[in-house]
Amino acid sequence: MAQVNRRLVLLGGVAAAAGAVTLPTSLPAWARSRTAASAPAIRDPFQLGVASGDPLPDSVVLWTRLAPAPLNEDGFGGMPDAAYDVEWELATDENFGSVVQNGTVSTSRAMGHSVHVEPEGLEAGRDYFYRFRTEGHLSPAGRTRTAPAADSAVDSLTYCFTSCQHWEEGWYHAHRGIADDDPDLVLFLGDYIYEKPSGREPELKVRGLAVTDETTTLALYRARYGQHKTDSDLQAAHAAAPWLVVFDDHEVVNNWNSTSSPAGTQRKEEAFQAFYENMPIRSSAVPDGAKIQLYRRFQWGQLARFHLLDTRQHRDAQAEDDSCSVMRDPDRTITGSEQEKWLLDAFATQPSTWDFLGQQVFFAQRDGDGDKDTCDDTDAWDGYEGSRDRITQGWVDAGVPNMVVLTGDVHRHWAADLRQDYFDHDSAVVGSELVTTSVSSTSAGAEPPSEQWLANNPHIKYCQGERGYVRVTATSGELKADFRVVSDALEQDPAKVEITTDASYVVEAGTPGLKPA
Structure with a gap:
């Protein structure tokens, strides 16, 4: 066990010893309600809560995973090597008095005893409540919603997005804030787990990993997801709204x-399998060996489209150093040619007011010295300028009026305008980028941008190093982004932690560029 500070809570050790985790008290009353269990063949298997995701106008994914002892190192979650039938219910009211669909699915060790249900024929643009039952046990309830019909007018959309939640490096207060905000959607843009223990100083770690080995096998990836999903605030955020999720690097290994x-190949296969088992994503994403279909698109009526990208699986290898000749090679790609074509083809159709590009790494240029002959950051889009140029030119040529890139990865809030030539500070603004800080992964020691750095990068409007998330409210007239921050991610007691808006920016529809709200 890694050394930790005086506020350490060994949730992993306690839960592993007890074989169960208590039901989170941060969930709303309707989500905590359960029926009494008869003498079951297994202990309460719903320790990881419930989740939903990938909403369509007539369907949404419902998820849970059976794991009475989710922290076990063998990755089986305390489940016997047997198949179990799991009943599911979908209702229009939180008391489940009006059940509109139900059914039974079977799950086994081959899928980590995970459950993915994709009910169809649902009503567009409405809330539903869902829950699961097996062996006399009833899960907590979750609330989800379907997307509005593609041709429907939508007055407003509120969604939250965040990324990067190292278990050891902070409490998940950001997820409590997300749940309290009652969003229509939640986007998670990568690093849901970390493949290895934190290398941070003891005072920057608040709780320990139950299994400290680096995740290199399916069993260890399953156990790592299992521990994360015992967090009550994370469970509350999952239960509050449907999620759209993509991975970044740490779901596999750093900078893959x-x-x-x-x-x-084998590590990718096992990491992808564990990712699918633990995420509320559709069966179209069931891994095929070392391949997983993760980039996809969702529409929210006539108001918004979300293009979710995969910037890991198809990218060229990062440049070995900050070589401009490599990073500016026009043939290099961060998306792969097939995904790039998929995205560029979509720009030709513009069914919605706002286009949101949900992806992992910094899109706008970040130039340290203002010298065009030097290059920085081989892992971000700066390291793949050809890809960035083609995609930006694609939405400009197609006349996409309101492009907003959503980004995670960097453990700090940022806001930036997008240009085609970042060295020409008078060139036209063609979009905006909103970058979320992390849920818990620290950026301690990172210096804020200097005045000279900001002068070299005038398209960068904002930077903040605290933990948190971004809340976006979109209407047909404008977008407002609230950069939400947690006062102290190292403090466990929520009564001592404030979640506030540090800054807000507005983008007016049809007029690219960020303005302070």
């Missing part, structure tokens, strides 16, 4: 790419 290095 499309080649065999630094993640080999």
Whole structure:
């Protein structure tokens, strides 16, 4: 066990010893309500809560995973090697007095005893409540919603997005804030787990990993997801709204790419399998060996489209150093040619007011010295300028009026205008980028941008190093982004932690560029 500070809570050790985790008290009353269990063949298997995701106008994914002892190192979650039938219910009221659909699915060790249900024929643009039952046990309830019909007028959309939640490095107060905000959607843009223990100083770690080994096998990835999902605030955020999720690098290994290095084929296979088992995503994403179909698109009526990208699985290897000749090679790609074409083809159709590009790494240029002959950040879009140029030119040529890129990865809030030539500070603004800070992963020691750095990058409007998330409210007239921050992610007691808006920016529809709210 890694050394931790005086506020450490060994949730992993306590839960592993007890074989169960108590039901989170941060969930609303309707989500906590359960029926009494008869003498079951297994202990309460719903320790990881419930979730929903990938909403369509007539369907949404409902998820849970059976795991009475989710922290076990063998990755089986305390489940016997047997198949179990799991009943599910979907209702229009939180008391389940009006059940509109139900059914039974079977799950086994082959799928980590995870459950993915995709009910169809639902009513567009409405809330539903769902729950599961097996062996006399009833799960907590979740609330979800279907997307509005594609041709429907939508007055407003509120969604929250965040990323990067190292278990050891902070409490998940950001997820409590997300649940309290009651959003229509939640986007998670990568690093849901970390493949290895934190290397931070003891005073920057608040709780320990039950299994401290680096995740290199399916069993260890399953156990790591299991521990994360015992967090009550994370469970509350999952239960509050449907999620759209993509992975970044730490769901596999730091800075992996499309080649065999630094993640080999077998490690990718097992990491992808664990990711699918633990995420509320559709069966179209069931891994095919070391491949997983993760980029996809969702529409929210006539108001918004979300293009979710995969910038890991198809990218060229990162440049070995900050070589401009490599990073500016026009043939290099961060998306792969097929995904790039998929995105560019979509720009030709514009069914919604806002286009949101949900992806992982910094899109806008961040130039340290203002010298065009030097380059920075091989892992972000700066390291793949050809990809960035083609995609930006694609939405400009197609006349996409309101492009907003959503980004995670960097453990700090940022807001930036997007240009085609970042060295021409008078060039036209063609979009905006909103970057979320992390849920818990620290950026301690990172210096704020200097005045000279900001002068070299005048398209960068804002930077904040605290933990938190971004809340976006979109209407047909404008978008407002609230950069929400947690006062102290190292403090466990929520009564001592404030979640506030540090800054807000507005984008007016049809007029690219960020303005302070």
